[in-house]
Amino acid sequence: MRIFVQRSDVGEFRRRYRWMVLAVITCFLGLAGRLAQLQLVEGDVHRAQARRNIVREGYLATTRGVIRDSLGRVLAANRPAYNVYVTPGRLDMEKAWPLLVKLTRLDDAERANLEPKILERKNLDARDRRRLQQILVKVDIDRDAVAYLETHERELDGIEVAPSPVRYYPFGQLGAHLVGTMREVSREELGGPGERGYRSGDRTGAIGIERRWESYLRGQRGMRKTVRGAGRRLAPAALEAKYLEEPRRVEPIPGRDVSLTVDIELVEAMERAMRGQLAGAAVVADVRTGRLLGALSKPSFDPNVVSGGQGSKAVSDAFQRLYADPLKPTLDKTISAAYPPGSTYKPFSALAGLADGLLDPHASVDCRGGYEYGKRYFRCTGVHRRVNLHEAIVQSCNTYFYDLGSRISIDRLASIGLDFGFGVTTGIGVNPEARGRMPTRGWYTRRYKEAFRGGFTVLSAIGQGATTVTVLQLALAYAALANGGTVYQPQVVRSIETSDGTVVQEFPPRVRRLVDVKPEHLGMVKTALHGVVDDRHGTAYAERIEGVDVAGKTGTAQVSHVTPRGVDPDRVWYFNRDHAWFAGYAPAESPEIAIVVLIEHGGGGGKNAVPVAMRVIRDWQKLKEARLSARGPKDQPARGTL
């Protein structure tokens, strides 16, 4: 104990104590300052983050609008598809799995694909979460299987049936290009503002009306906030009241319904009439409004498969097949492709010639089977001898129009084309539109970098050369011929409605332009067009149907320059054969509809396109009569223009 008596050296420490106390206080004040910063200054930021951590914003699905035809028939709707999932960790591979295989009719390839995956997860460590991750077994199983699985739910642990909405097209291939298809949103489209943004797995319109009217059809999804892992310590209701900011729930808004101008029965008739043809397109439009009554592009495809109703594998398989098809089934041939119009363009050349005084309707040209211009010889379809304008159109004499082409300027031919809506997009707003081409002197000069040759004009006058048009453009131009020169903006959508049927928006017809054409000139051309079908020498006469009153023009558009003359057309390679056209309107005297039929590589227009058009018009007449008598003679048709 002695050594511990007060020692002088304790004083060595004395001087340090003050500094130590100061250091301690400084450090604790520093911590308190930091706490004040975090809790008092930045407190709101951190509280907001803490809330974000525990609050989940769930989405409430909306329903996509329905697409209907002009008579209210559903062309695109929604139906639940029942998909089967299994949870590997809970699935009984001995009993439940074989039963499921039988119920869902899995084939051996699917089984061989799925079973290793399920077993691999099943054999994982008991705590591994992947054991409980569901595996999709089969999409869209049939109702009987759903019913069985639901009634035996208890015995079939680890099997779950989940409904997911699928777009359904009751008419399948009919009008598929126009009505459209769905696809999964791409990565670039994800996000976007609030409830309107796309989420992964959402579907969006891929083509057609589904795409163009996506923003209307889609609707707006709702939102619901929940507390993550609620129900642990506090009742969910108490938690939600405490932690959730208003609004806690936003109801979804269903998509708008879209009513089309198209009559699906007429499209069906068009499809029937086109049977036997490999590829082509047809359009029927109302000459008084420019509304599309029917559109068909062939070959078509099943939008139900392409839109994912049968699973993503079916989609990729279908696209692989469609893209490999040389007949290009995915192309909307009514709108997205331009073709040489051939002789169907002659009425427009004639109108230009008449307007400029270059044609005397009574003067004749002697057709000896061709026309010599410069060093070249342009062939005619036959030897027509002396033909005037009327006869030249009725018999489709090229020589007469070569003669016109030798005297008229190519820019004049182009300008009348533009007047009738060729060479520019029509603004239909569905699917990418081909513009077609009305070649001018300037165009040729830019394109070929050599002196412009008069031969180009000669070819343009008969709708060959570099001239191309779309089926839709041609239909609208013939509608303008029929209605006295009004070029309408084509319309497919008649009105937009809410899901309860209230009309939100209607689309009245819109005139694009009035063509300045003399009625007597138009009258001459129209008489000639009637003659094409009605006159014994007319190119469509042989294929006319008694009682079907039509005026129009046939066309045989040359595709290949190499096909020698006089070779049996059936022996030419398919893709070098001529396109067969018919463009016209009906009834001939008081026109209501314009019709264009294109048979791709169909050969002669008179022989191949005309019968199709005749059958369509005959069926259109029948439909019209049936509806009028069903409504009673006094009733005005409530919807549709038939």
Next chain:
Amino acid sequence: MRERMAFRGSPGIDMPLLAAVMAIITAGLVNLYSATSVYADDAQRVQLADIYVSQIYWVVVGTLLAILVASIDYRSFERLAIVAYLGGLVALGLVFVLARSIRGASRWIAFGSFNFQPSEFMKIVLILVIARYVHNDPKLEPRTLLDLAPAAGLTLVPVIFVMAQPDLGTSIIYMLTAGSMLAMTKIRTRSLLTLVALVGAAVPLAWNYLLLPYQKDRVTSFLNPEDDKTGSGWHALQSLTAIGNGQLFGEGFMQGTQNQFQFLPDQFSDFPFAVLCEDWGFAGATVLLGLYCFACIWAIHVASQAKDRFGAAIAVGVGANLFWHVILNVGMAVGLLPVVGVTLPLFSYGGSNVVTMMVGLGLLMNVSMRR
């Protein structure tokens, strides 16, 4: 410090110290209950919901040991220090042989069902050994580096053992505690500057050769918390959110969402302070910091009143040990320091830690009672 408190000369129980410690213990248990209540409904970890009960046992054990330690005159520990030190090194060595690895670190020796962590007890032993060194080497002239070398050696041996476990937090505590004790002595200015230079040079060396990848990750993610929101930076960010979420008066007892919804990892070992801040807000947190601050200052006060260098050094050692634990743990929780596993005294769950802290406070009480 000239002022003499009223109980100077009445070597009874140091009531202010006792009251502060009792308050901290109570707050710690209440907070631990809140921190572990999140497991009550968690089937897989429901046993964790009851660890506050075993914490109570450890507090009781620690208190009994503290009473025992306080009742024997501290001067008799001077002779025991070296023996305890050697025994401690043996135990630290045994860790590597009988290692029970938890999360990649071997820190525990299993005695039947309970795990004993020798590095914790080494903290007390180190305080005693350094105190003994300071006590037996009185000097009037300023000390040179050579004078300090024995003390540095005594510290570095256990530091190396613990670094190898690896346990960065505890080795830092050893160095800071011993350093604080040596800072009481008068050191030559030139030596001090040399020391600072040496430490400065050692940091990059330690970074390159001593620190393990996960330890480096913690430092880098501390320096750039926004870069790494899911990896190492996750703990730190969630802690900051929890603390800030407390605002002025807190979410309420067992109402802190960061804790209750399990966004705070290690909330009962590394981040109990975040739980406290979230439940009780700035008000509760400053009260606790005030208690710790008082305990530290009180330890310095006890040292200043001690009748010999040994007692003074022990008091400073215990105070420094407490101080550095609090500063490192809270500094880490509030995002001022990188995440190193240092406990919050009497708040963090852990038997060895609680017992060690209590024994240390018993020593402090011992010095306080015998001045």
